Amino acid sequence: MNDRVAPNLISAVDEARHWVRLMEMAELGAIPGPTPEDPGVNRACLTPLDRAARRKLIAWGAEIGLTASVDAMGNLFLRHEGTDPAAAPVLTGSHMDTQPNGGRFDGIWGVLAGLEAVQAIRAAGIATKRPIEIVAWTNEEGGRFAPGCMGSMAWSGFAPPETWDNVTDPDGMTFRAALEEHLAAEADIPRRPLGGRPHAYVEGHIEQGPRLEAEGLDIGIVTGIQGSRWFVVELTGKSDHAGTTPLLLRQDAVQDMVRAINALNILTQDPRDVLRFTVGRIEVSPNTSNSVAERVRFTIDLRHPEKEVLLARGDAITGVVQAAVRGCKVAVTERFHAMPTTFQPEVPAAIERAAAAQGLKAARMPSGAFHDAQFLVPVCPTGMIFVPCRKGVSHHPAEFARPEHLAAGTRVLAAALVDLANG
Amino acid sequence: MNDRVAPNLISAVDEARHWVRLMEMAELGAIPGPTPEDPGVNRACLTPLDRAARRKLIAWGAEIGLTASVDAMGNLFLRHEGTDPAAAPVLTGSHMDTQPNGGRFDGIWGVLAGLEAVQAIRAAGIATKRPIEIVAWTNEEGGRFAPGCMGSMAWSGFAPPETWDNVTDPDGMTFRAALEEHLAAEADIPRRPLGGRPHAYVEGHIEQGPRLEAEGLDIGIVTGIQGSRWFVVELTGKSDHAGTTPLLLRQDAVQDMVRAINALNILTQDPRDVLRFTVGRIEVSPNTSNSVAERVRFTIDLRHPEKEVLLARGDAITGVVQAAVRGCKVAVTERFHAMPTTFQPEVPAAIERAAAAQGLKAARMPSGAFHDAQFLVPVCPTGMIFVPCRKGVSHHPAEFARPEHLAAGTRVLAAALVDLANG
Numbered sequence: 001m002n003d004r005v006a007p008n009l010i011s012a013v014d015e016a017r018h019w020v021r022l023m024e025m026a027e028l029g030a031i032p033g034p035t036p037e038d039p040g041v042n043r044a045c046l047t048p049l050d051r052a053a054r055r056k057l058i059a060w061g062a063e064i065g066l067t068a069s070v071d072a073m074g075n076l077f078l079r080h081e082g083t084d085p086a087a088a089p090v091l092t093g094s095h096m097d098t099q100p101n102g103g104r105f106d107g108i109w110g111v112l113a114g115l116e117a118v119q120a121i122r123a124a125g126i127a128t129k130r131p132i133e134i135v136a137w138t139n140e141e142g143g144r145f146a147p148g149c150m151g152s153m154a155w156s157g158f159a160p161p162e163t164w165d166n167v168t169d170p171d172g173m174t175f176r177a178a179l180e181e182h183l184a185a186e187a188d189i190p191r192r193p194l195g196g197r198p199h200a201y202v203e204g205h206i207e208q209g210p211r212l213e214a215e216g217l218d219i220g221i222v223t224g225i226q227g228s229r230w231f232v233v234e235l236t237g238k239s240d241h242a243g244t245t246p247l248l249l250r251q252d253a254v255q256d257m258v259r260a261i262n263a264l265n266i267l268t269q270d271p272r273d274v275l276r277f278t279v280g281r282i283e284v285s286p287n288t289s290n291s292v293a294e295r296v297r298f299t300i301d302l303r304h305p306e307k308e309v310l311l312a313r314g315d316a317i318t319g320v321v322q323a324a325v326r327g328c329k330v331a332v333t334e335r336f337h338a339m340p341t342t343f344q345p346e347v348p349a350a351i352e353r354a355a356a357a358q359g360l361k362a363a364r365m366p367s368g369a370f371h372d373a374q375f376l377v378p379v380c381p382t383g384m385i386f387v388p389c390r391k392g393v394s395h396h397p398a399e400f401a402r403p404e405h406l407a408a409g410t411r412v413l414a415a416a417l418v419d420l421a422n423g
Numbered sequence: 424m425n426d427r428v429a430p431n432l433i434s435a436v437d438e439a440r441h442w443v444r445l446m447e448m449a450e451l452g453a454i455p456g457p458t459p460e461d462p463g464v465n466r467a468c469l470t471p472l473d474r475a476a477r478r479k480l481i482a483w484g485a486e487i488g489l490t491a492s493v494d495a496m497g498n499l500f501l502r503h504e505g506t507d508p509a510a511a512p513v514l515t516g517s518h519m520d521t522q523p524n525g526g527r528f529d530g531i532w533g534v535l536a537g538l539e540a541v542q543a544i545r546a547a548g549i550a551t552k553r554p555i556e557i558v559a560w561t562n563e564e565g566g567r568f569a570p571g572c573m574g575s576m577a578w579s580g581f582a583p584p585e586t587w588d589n590v591t592d593p594d595g596m597t598f599r600a601a602l603e604e605h606l607a608a609e610a611d612i613p614r615r616p617l618g619g620r621p622h623a624y625v626e627g628h629i630e631q632g633p634r635l636e637a638e639g640l641d642i643g644i645v646t647g648i649q650g651s652r653w654f655v656v657e658l659t660g661k662s663d664h665a666g667t668t669p670l671l672l673r674q675d676a677v678q679d680m681v682r683a684i685n686a687l688n689i690l691t692q693d694p695r696d697v698l699r700f701t702v703g704r705i706e707v708s709p710n711t712s713n714s715v716a717e718r719v720r721f722t723i724d725l726r727h728p729e730k731e732v733l734l735a736r737g738d739a740i741t742g743v744v745q746a747a748v749r750g751c752k753v754a755v756t757e758r759f760h761a762m763p764t765t766f767q768p769e770v771p772a773a774i775e776r777a778a779a780a781q782g783l784k785a786a787r788m789p790s791g792a793f794h795d796a797q798f799l800v801p802v803c804p805t806g807m808i809f810v811p812c813r814k815g816v817s818h819h820p821a822e823f824a825r826p827e828h829l830a831a832g833t834r835v836l837a838a839a840l841v842d843l844a845n846g
Contacts, residue, residue: 099714226666282705
């Protein structure tokens, strides 16, 4: 076990190079942000922009001798060979897609931190027994095709890869068609089997919450991920003329949506403010100002760290909506669920050792957000490194992390990778 | 005054020809309906489909000797000459655009009834002192470019024609650009000045309400139109990660919309159920299931036959929304208003005489819906003929009117036109 930090490894992590690569990636899909200093990124998965970002990553990897491969879900891997090539690799990475109005750090930092860490390991002349593989999972965000984490779910065997074949993006394209187009565009990259048995998985990520910044901490040692359940509620009423139809005779899907959300707000009340209940997407049909809405579809994102709470509140949704509406037919579909996850002790311990050896302030904490890491837990020891982000903002152009915080996180990742790859 | 009905005029109205023309028009923009017998129509204004419908109308008019002309708003006129060509014409018509998920009768019937009535007048050998002009007003529905009735508003001087230049359709095209494209496509049709001083205006329309059918009546003699006010409410909060941000720290635009609509439902309560309050259009941004909504825009359509009620409730909207929301900034914009309208006595009297002379069951009634006719009231004596429609449904593919009811309405229109044109 590598208890002490190798000084040459720490100094080999190049803060400036790392930041420049992040900013270069942020140009692929750049969108205006709240200020000229805060541009955002809109880089949906399986688009030409996503592919441009992947080619850039592959090229940077090739420069330092890493070999690329792609699996049937489009998950992309860059391999650093171990002294024992047959040993189970240590896996690190995250995702490269963003939310439609996303920022420059969510996901992409974890991938580029893996690249920078491996580059530093190689530059420091450190050999690892186990190979290290950097992974970019397909469609973590779920912004174009819902739900997110399709790549890691299929890779880990959580769901068969054909599960989402018929999911469509807002333009009506299916996930299957987008994936086939994508794989054809990457036909020159060697193909690898879907799935594997790594020795461990470590994912770096911005915190997406306010705690590290508020407490002046450098590193979050993530202990697990709260559970999530995603639902779509469809209310079907009757379209009528807004000027002629008396209100008592209407089956107004917008008004029934308001009744449903009022009732769901009561169902999801939590004095501790731990439960997360979000209606983030609403589609109205026909969606014209002078017609009573015939149909409304809205999403529910429900999260809680305790399985019992998630099950009880989530299972009550259909009944609560049915009791709340006045005239509409109700259909509630659960589109996704992931129960709360606790990481095995090995990876958090390695992260804790690395942070301590480098004199960084670290704390153990759960993740409020949803990550590819949760699907790796049944496959291998798993963990995550959080770094602070400004005001906890993410999924928005104002998302920001300081170069020195990102470099510190990358140094912890590099040390933890060496620790795990030689352990 | 033509107190008695000319039998040859009545028999010259051809129910079958009239129905076939309606069905032929319904093919332009046909969409599936609830049953194969009830297809709908989606024919947005200033589109190639709209232009195809207009060309068809012009061709049918040309076959019977009517001359076409177009004004700067794209309003289309077909002229039947009078024995005194200098006399102020009698105007009749409606509109040819539909709602996005509209039916086969709303608007187009009033135009084709005008054509059928004029054809019958000519076939019966009846000369009229005054010319009769059939008009198809541009963009009555407001489905593509809001608000509706732009053509008649500009023609009557209610608003300058450039008022809506920068209004955009869902694809971002401006009304001005669409109108210019349209006028270029109709450059071969003679241009006429915008506006005029007709002797009278008569518009035929399906009732869009249940009363005529329920009471077994053939004809509605419309006495006036209730007033309308249209608003757009924009709520601006803050986008956050749905998994990490505590509910108490959010500025969730969807939740503030729900609070606002709850408060507006109280503001618009009416035990008599005469007031019409509709939220028909909602746009959420970024509209992804796992992001707290940063911005919501929703529309309000408020109608009432009494000016005082419309002013009091409408003027209270901004304050009520501001008091209801928790964290969002509020911007309320009034996009359109039209105070309640009472038709002058001349045209309703002519309709009443025609219906009585033909032995039809008729009743005086206000219009719940909004029509081009309301903008003609300051210009000339104005009136409307309503015919029954099934269950009062409109703005939907299930919209239906029986051929015999439409023919009866057309016969009343024909007699009223002769009455007014020779009066």
